[in-house]
Amino acid sequence: MWCRRLARLYPETRGLVSTLAKRQHRWEPKLLQSSPSVVRWLSTAPDAHECSWVLHPDHFELSYSGSSMRFDYVWLRDHCRSASCYNTKTNQRSLDTASVDLDIKPAQVRVDETSLYITWPDGHMTRYRLEWLSQNSYEGQKQQFVQPRKLWNEKIYKEANIRGVSYLEFMETDEGLRDFLHNFLLYGIAFVDDVPATREHTQSVAERISHIRETIYGKMWDLTSDFSRGDTAYTKLALDRHTDTTYFQEPCGMQLFHCLRHEGTGGRTLLVDGFYAAEQVREHHPEEFELLSNLPMRHEYIENVGGCQNHMIGIGPVLNVYPWNKELYMIRYNNYDRSVINTIPYNLARRWYTAHRILTTELRKTDNELWVKLKPGKVLFVDNWRVLHGRESFTGYRQLCGCYLTRDDVLNTARILGLKA
């Protein structure tokens, strides 16, 4: 009867209503028999947000604005936003999920133009806005990128003609910081210009984004070719493209480089978008992409130089993708610091090396290389979960300073400024 009433109210959707009503009978005869009291009709909303729904024995199916979504009943109970289940002041759940019957089913369901209303067997009422459900469904998330990015090779990056933000804009305006972070999130690299060439000013630039991640290199680090630390970085040798701190369980998210002085030749910085290369591998060699994203590799930093004794270990795949949408979120690539492979059986070793070779070939294509000469005043920020850096060998005195930031903290600032991150 209700259905007919709705069909009268919105005569243009009558066809849809009757088709779905038939399917619904075919889909869950059990529920029809066992809970005759459950409201099972289909509802439609006017204009663009056409909506229909079906109660299945173990889940609720919703079609809203052209997309179809399914919600388990336990999920619907657990996400209840009522005052006793959810604290809107703290944005935290108060409901004890463990107290919910895992076989819970609604006693009553009603849908109007904007919302779904559920009454549970104990009388508790839950209301969801349909818009909220559609934004928070798995089906919706699956089709979305967590982070929108522009993947680049040299040509793409140069043609994008991205303007570096100036020190003053960056330090003193929210727009400056937001523009900077926007570029950083899209491209995985960004520059701030006209920074006074001191360690202290570099630190304030970093702290404008968030607090610094203190590591075995300290808070701010200095880099000269004095071999003061037991790592090739502290020499004049060339360094092939790599990401840093692969030997941490959580590699650092962002790295800053500021060249304070260089009297000599060479020493240019190399930047390569690891995700651009990885996506080429995904497209042309899907099995190898799969191997690189599944097989864990050990990375290690063992230092015993001067007064420094360190032993760090980080294990994880080269390519890291979110399980629900397969989006890349981190590349861990450092052939210097990759340790003994003892995390995979012998019969996968050759296949892993083949996959690694394919990725390396991609990363080494000259078209993918962006070379920059860092100068005093120009601070480079690198997304160390995405963009690889390296350097040309050099002569003379060269002094860099910089620091690391944690990815969570950088993204936090970006979100507070209204960016999708």
Ligand SMILES: C[N+](C)(C)CCCC[C@H](N)C(=O)O
């Ligand atoms: C940046 N800073 C000079 C402090 C670190 C050098 C660390 C180098 C190390 N092999 C790695 O790739 O993590």
Ligand SMILES: O=C(O)CCC(=O)C(=O)O
């Ligand atoms: O010397 C450089 O330009 C960079 C060295 C390096 O890879 C690092 O410090 O992480």
Ligand SMILES: [Fe+2]
């Ligand atoms: Fe490095």
